[in-house]
Amino acid sequence: MRKLIAGNWKMNGLTELSASLAGSLRRGADGLDCDMLVCPPATMISTVAHILVGSATMVGGQDCHAKVSGAHTGDLSAAMLRDAGASWVILGHSERRGDHGETDAEVKAKTEAAVKADLTPIVCVGETEAQRVAGEQNAVVGSQLVHSLPKEFQGVVAYEPVWAIGTGRTPSTDDVAAMHGFIRATLISHLGAAGQGVRILYGGSVKPSNAKELLHLPEVGGALIGGASLVDADFLAIAHAAQMVAEPPAAS
Numbered sequence: 001m002r003k004l005i006a007g008n009w010k011m012n013g014l015t016e017l018s019a020s021l022a023g024s025l026r027r028g029a030d031g032l033d034c035d036m037l038v039c040p041p042a043t044m045i046s047t048v049a050h051i052l053v054g055s056a057t058m059v060g061g062q063d064c065h066a067k068v069s070g071a072h073t074g075d076l077s078a079a080m081l082r083d084a085g086a087s088w089v090i091l092g093h094s095e096r097r098g099d100h101g102e103t104d105a106e107v108k109a110k111t112e113a114a115v116k117a118d119l120t121p122i123v124c125v126g127e128t129e130a131q132r133v134a135g136e137q138n139a140v141v142g143s144q145l146v147h148s149l150p151k152e153f154q155g156v157v158a159y160e161p162v163w164a165i166g167t168g169r170t171p172s173t174d175d176v177a178a179m180h181g182f183i184r185a186t187l188i189s190h191l192g193a194a195g196q197g198v199r200i201l202y203g204g205s206v207k208p209s210n211a212k213e214l215l216h217l218p219e220v221g222g223a224l225i226g227g228a229s230l231v232d233a234d235f236l237a238i239a240h241a242a243q244m245v246a247e248p249p250a251a252s
């Protein structure tokens with residue numbers, strides 16, 4: 001399966017930075033043997049989508065409302081993201097779950113709304129440091145998956161340990177491999193055979209220096225990248241690492 005390299009710009013990017021990053025991707029990402037996605041702030045989706053139209057890099061949002069329209073001041077529907085030029089949306093990011101108290105049930109409703117609006121959802125799950133120290137990571141992530149994903153889920157899952165986001169720390173490769181194996185088994189038990197085909201991204205302090213070892217692990221179908229996606233050379237270097245993983249070994 002082709003790797004997906006997805007950038008989450010979070011609340012970063014005025015017009016100048018957004019246009020510059022999008023321009024770099026337009027020039028640097030074509031021809032790479034991986035899928036490329038950037039998720040700018042909502043105000044920049046249209047600008048970025050316009051620059052990237054016809055290129056290899058897709059555009060996504062960072063959240064959407066579960067309802068189609070109505071009295072929800074400040075919110076955006078999935079159809080609005082689509083209309084602005086997005087074809088993907090990140091849902092249930094730990095910063096949304098933390099800052100806005102989003103529950104699994106809300107993430108599930110948003111996921112259903114996204115698919116109805118023809119957006120591919122990336123649903124984020126992951127344990128806190130206290131939960132990992134207590135050995136509760138499988139119980140936490142398993143519960144998030146079962147309660148956040150509709151039975152007919154069509155999309156991508158991102159495993160993002162909360163304690164690895166923006167901290168420069170990552171789990172060991174053994175721990176990432178074990179969690180991705182657990183997520184695969186849970187997806188199959190929750191979704192049936194369709195669970196076998198769901199891409200599972202790793203997210204949390206992915207950088208050019210650790211991308212290859214993380215992307216090479218079994219069941220790691222790509223990466224969701226925060227900080228490093230704001231530096232064009234770093235984001236492209238991670239995409240190149242994904243490509244090196246995808247390439248068959250050279251014949252000797």
Ligand code: PEP
Binds near residue numbers: 160164
């Ligand atoms: C994220 O917020 O999705 C993320 C993975 O951030 P960072 O790469 O900065 O840890």
